[in-house]
Amino acid sequence: MEDLPGEVDLDAALVVERLREIVNSAPVEYPRNWVPQGTFDELLVRTEREAIHFHPSIHHLHHRWDMGPARRNSGSGKGPKALFLRIVARLMNSAFDRYFTEEQEFRAALAQSIDALAYRIDEVAGNDEREILDLVRTDLLSLSRYVDGRIDTSGTPSERS
Amino acid sequence: MNPPRPLGRLAIITPVWGEDESESISVVRLVAGALSRHFRVDVIHLDASASTAATVRDSVFRVHRFPVTLPDRRHEVLLGIALGLDLRREALPDDLIAGIDGQAHVDGDVTACVEDLDPQVILLIGCTHPYDLTRLRVARDTRIVFMPLRTRAPLAKDRHVQAIMDVADLVIASDPGELRHFKESFPARVDSIEPLDLALSVNRAATEDTLFGVRFFQPFVLVIRRFGSEPGAREGSVTHAIVTSVAGTVSRDQVPDRHWRTTDDVIPEVLPVSVAEVDADQWRLSDNINMLPLPVNPSRVNLWRLMAHALFTIDLRPATTFGREAIESMMFDSPVIVPDHSAAMEHVRAANAGLWYRNNGELLDAVRVLSDRSIRERFAKNGRAYVDAHHSNLDDFVERIGRLMLAAPPRTGAE
Numbered sequence: 001m002e003d004l005p006g007e008v009d010l011d012a013a014l015v016v017e018r019l020r021e022i023v024n025s026a027p028v029e030y031p032r033n034w035v036p037q038g039t040f041d042e043l044l045v046r047t048e049r050e051a052i053h054f055h056p057s058i059h060h061l062h063h064r065w066d067m068g069p070a071r072r073n074s075g076s077g078k079g080p081k082a083l084f085l086r087i088v089a090r091l092m093n094s095a096f097d098r099y100f101t102e103e104q105e106f107r108a109a110l111a112q113s114i115d116a117l118a119y120r121i122d123e124v125a126g127n128d129e130r131e132i133l134d135l136v137r138t139d140l141l142s143l144s145r146y147v148d149g150r151i152d153t154s155g156t157p158s159e160r161s
Numbered sequence: 162m163n164p165p166r167p168l169g170r171l172a173i174i175t176p177v178w179g180e181d182e183s184e185s186i187s188v189v190r191l192v193a194g195a196l197s198r199h200f201r202v203d204v205i206h207l208d209a210s211a212s213t214a215a216t217v218r219d220s221v222f223r224v225h226r227f228p229v230t231l232p233d234r235r236h237e238v239l240l241g242i243a244l245g246l247d248l249r250r251e252a253l254p255d256d257l258i259a260g261i262d263g264q265a266h267v268d269g270d271v272t273a274c275v276e277d278l279d280p281q282v283i284l285l286i287g288c289t290h291p292y293d294l295t296r297l298r299v300a301r302d303t304r305i306v307f308m309p310l311r312t313r314a315p316l317a318k319d320r321h322v323q324a325i326m327d328v329a330d331l332v333i334a335s336d337p338g339e340l341r342h343f344k345e346s347f348p349a350r351v352d353s354i355e356p357l358d359l360a361l362s363v364n365r366a367a368t369e370d371t372l373f374g375v376r377f378f379q380p381f382v383l384v385i386r387r388f389g390s391e392p393g394a395r396e397g398s399v400t401h402a403i404v405t406s407v408a409g410t411v412s413r414d415q416v417p418d419r420h421w422r423t424t425d426d427v428i429p430e431v432l433p434v435s436v437a438e439v440d441a442d443q444w445r446l447s448d449n450i451n452m453l454p455l456p457v458n459p460s461r462v463n464l465w466r467l468m469a470h471a472l473f474t475i476d477l478r479p480a481t482t483f484g485r486e487a488i489e490s491m492m493f494d495s496p497v498i499v500p501d502h503s504a505a506m507e508h509v510r511a512a513n514a515g516l517w518y519r520n521n522g523e524l525l526d527a528v529r530v531l532s533d534r535s536i537r538e539r540f541a542k543n544g545r546a547y548v549d550a551h552h553s554n555l556d557d558f559v560e561r562i563g564r565l566m567l568a569a570p571p572r573t574g575a576e
Contacts, residue, residue: 010539012513019526068521105400112402 051125052118065111067104169281171200171566174271177287177310178206178224182389185310185482188335189286191359192308192562196284197221199563203278205271214269227269282566285325286310287482306566308333308357309343310482326350331565333357335483338507355565358551360558361485363492367462368469379448380416381435382408382528383471383495385478385486388439388464399477399521401436401447407525408434408472408532415534416472434532437467469493473515473531473540475524476505484508487515488552491544496537498527514544 052058074089075082093100173193177185196202204222207229215226275283283303287310307329309322326332326347332354334340343354382404410431435448437455444455444463457463464486468474474490474497484505490497491508497515499505501523509515516527531537 010513010536012516012540013510015530016516016523016527019523019530023522023526066521108400108403112400 052121055118058114058118061111061114065107067100067107071100168199168201170203170278171196171282171284172203172205172275172278172280173284173286174205174207174275175286176207176209176229178204178208184485185287187485188310188359188483192284192286192357193222194220195559195562196566198559199566200282203280205274207267207271225274227267227271227274229267282306284308284566285329304331304566305329306331306333308335309339310335311339329353331355333565335359336504336507337511338504356551358558358561359483360552360555361488361492362555363465363489364462368466368493379432379435380411380472381437381446381470383467383474383490384436384438385464385474385476386438386440387478388486389441389459389461399475399524401438401445401452403525404436404475404528405434405448407528408436410434411472411532411534415532434472437471439464439467465489465493468495471495473497473537475528476500477524481505488548491515491541492548492553494541494545496531496540496544498524498531508547509544512544512547514540514547 071093074086077083077085173189173196175189177189179186193202193204202222204219204224206224206226208226209229209231211226211228214228217224217226280303282305284306286308305328307325309332330353332343332347332350333356334343334354335357337356340354340356344351347354384399384401384404410433413430413432416432433448435446438445438447439459442459444457444459446453446455468490471490472495474486474495476486476490476497476499478500480500480503482504484499484503484507487497487499487505487508491512491514497505497509499509499515499517501517501519503517506517509517516530518524518527531540
């Protein structure tokens with residue numbers, strides 16, 4: 001929002017133009033569509049267990065689930081083969097529009113479901129790590145208490161002698 | 162007491178008529194209804210779905226139905242694709258368009274029908290093809306008014322529009338974009354191009370009622386996918402989960418006070434944004450966990466109730482003729498996000514009361530922008546001022562459109 005002209009009288013057209021400029025001038029690909037949830041659990045990052053969100057296939061899914069750009073891009077060639085393919089692509093798109101729309105919804109739902117599962121798995125994994133750490137910490141504390149107790153009960157070497 | 166003044170006769174020639182709830186038809190019927198206060202209205206319906214000519218009564222109108230054969234649009238599309246051109250009709254060479262247009266014809270003599278009616282005014286609505294006024298042998302003092310009722314195509318290049326502009330006394334533009342386009346394209350005719358400013362009647366009192374506890378929902382965004390039985394593709398890729406994930410949460414102070422019920426309930430500091438979806442007769446309320454079907458009648462009054470309590474409205478439908486829901490949303494202080502290159506966008510732009518998008522990415526950007534309460538409130542204030550000035554007073558509209566028809570100067574040199 002800090003990039004938007006906000007202090008002066010708000011102009012919707014300027015806001016839309018500014019948003020488009022930001023998108024066009026972005027040095028990296030702008031998140032154009034749905035963005036997966038991030039776990040960003042520092043604990044998971046520091047462990048050897050890889051967060052499921054960083055799995056390459058999930059990364060691939062999040063970048064490829066949207067069929068919209070592929071359907072809209074029918075090529076820019078001018079040769080006879082390009083023209084023929086463009087006609088076929090248009091016809092296929094219009095003939096299977098209903099199917100493609102359903103497919104798109106299905107893919108979106110699938111991507112979101114997998115994202116939710118991945119998030120949940122990372123959450124469970126994070127909790128798991130925490131529990132293990134708690135157990136280890138408890139064990140260490142018990143051990144230290146035991147050692148401390150043994151030292152207390154057995155006394156120093158000079159006392160024992 | 163003076164006897165009632167005899168009404169003049171007005172003929173509407175249009176391909177847009179019928180019983181459906183589509184936006185074009187409802188706009189034409191609203192205009193015809195307003196004109197019936199000033200004229201006896203006959204409708205000449207150029208009906209692509211009719212097989213025989215007929216004259217029927219429809220409400221206060223007499224409808225003369227003429228079957229019409231339209232040019233096959235597939236030819237234009239195939240030619241456009243083969244030539245690697247934009248699929249807009251205007252991108253094709255004129256001789257090809259003329260060849261395709263030659264396929265169109267009307268079964269029946271519209272000219273004879275118009276001569277029989279001998280109207281004081283001919284109103285041509287959304288009708289530039291296949292019947293144009295240059296073929297009508299109308300009396301010299303008959304006024305001709307043209308209402309294009311289309312927003313997307315650049316009209317100046319359309320030879321049918323140019324032919325009509327040569328004979329029309331007045332042009333009525335249905336949205337600010339169309340008005341601007343006509344004034345820029347026909348600078349010599351600026352004085353005879355007027356805005357329609359169609360007034361819409363809404364029941365504000367009804368929105369105070371609860372709609373299945375609508376006022377007790379979490380803050381929500383209204384998404385219109387389809388409304389009523391209107392045709393058109395359903396946009397389904399922007400799901401409620403996407404909108405909720407982008408809209409995220411709002412803090413309590415970001416939600417207008419009118420949203421809350423007056424109880425002592427403890428309102429959390431941060432609330433997730435829900436999505437109310439209107440999808441034909443299936444209305445749903447969803448957050449990031451649950452989806453609740455709204456067991457309500459999918460009526461316009463209930464749509465107003467949702468608009469009145471939404472943080473903002475997203476119109477996901479393809480461009481419509483007039484942008485009625487965008488105007489209604491502004492009437493209920495709800496900023497609106499609409500598709501670019503649509504009549505709704507022209508209203509929103511003129512009102513400075515919302516944002517518009519070309520693709521899903523821009524739509525989500527707009528959702529992020531409208532997550533800010535101060536921006537929403539400024540847009541809402543602008544929208545309310547715009548609709549109050551242009552689209553609220555039905556009585557004024559009825560009087561104004563009557564005056565426009567009667568005040569259109571007679572044609573000169575059109576014969």
